[in-house]
Amino acid sequence: MPNDPDRPRRLTIERNGPLLIEGPVEIVREDGTVATSDRFVVAVCTCRRSRVYPWCDTSHRRHTKPPGQGRKD
Numbered sequence: 190m191p192n193d194p195d196r197p198r199r200l201t202i203e204r205n206g207p208l209l210i211e212g213p214v215e216i217v218r219e220d221g222t223v224a225t226s227d228r229f230v231v232a233v234c235t236c237r238r239s240r241v242y243p244w245c246d247t248s249h250r251r252h253t254k255p256p257g258q259g260r261k262d
Contacts, residue, residue, distance in 0.1 A: 207232035207245035216243050 201209040213227040224243050231244070238248035 206235075206249055208235055209233075218243065 199211045203209060210231045210233060212229055212231045214225070214231050214233075216224045216233065218224065226244070234242050234245040234248075236249045238251075239246045240248065
């Protein structure tokens with residue numbers, strides 16, 4: 190899947206979340222295997238908690254917040 194040379198690929202970094210990439214994309218994993226997606230926007234896991242890594246499954250949302258960042262009652 191070659192990129193369009195007339196248009197740069199847009200990546201959006203979400204704080205404490207996934208990396209959003211305008212698709213389609215190919216991701217080469219550490220072991221050399223390739224994961225592909227033809228979606229319009231792809232969420233790539235950056236926390237490595239995803240069960241469908243390298244794709245984000247929102248597992249980062251289940252992580253508890255550090256002390257001092259929760260509700261104050």
